[in-house]
Amino acid sequence: QCRHRGMRICRSDEGNAKSFTCTYHGWAYDIAGTLVNVPYEKEAFYDKKEGDCGFDKADWGPLQARVETYKGLIFANWDAQAPDLKTYLSDAMPYMDTMLDRTEAGTTVVGGMQKWIIPCNWKFA
DSSP, X not given: OOTTTOOOOXXXXXXXXXXXXXXXXXXXXXXXXXXXXXXXXXXXXXXXXXXXXXXXGGGGOOOOOEEEEETTEEEEXXXXXXOOHHHHHGGGHHHHHHHHTSSTTOOOOOOSOOOOOOSOOTTTO
16 A cells, blocks of 8 residues: 555556556555655655755655465455454354365465455455
8 A cells, every 4th residue: 555645556466567656646666665756756845944855765665464374365454453363363263274174185276366246345354
């Protein structure tokens, strides 16, 4: 997510990119996550008294999600204050184990992007 206003900066599910640009105000990041361009940076952040921009791009990298895995599933969370994944899943883990450990070989991963549309509100996600 863009550090400036939280807009999603990677809009594709897969592929290659040389950079990522926020569609809200045009902030651009390289593939390492470094902020490389801010439109009208000098006009917006220049401090005449200090004689410089006063804006350090190194402090404005994209927001990082906390990523954890369980039984081959990948979970990402934007909330740094949220409990760890195993604590969050706690009571659901035995049910997940039943579904994911059906064979000694474990779960088979099907390549590519998989999406489901589930009739529910945002609280379910």
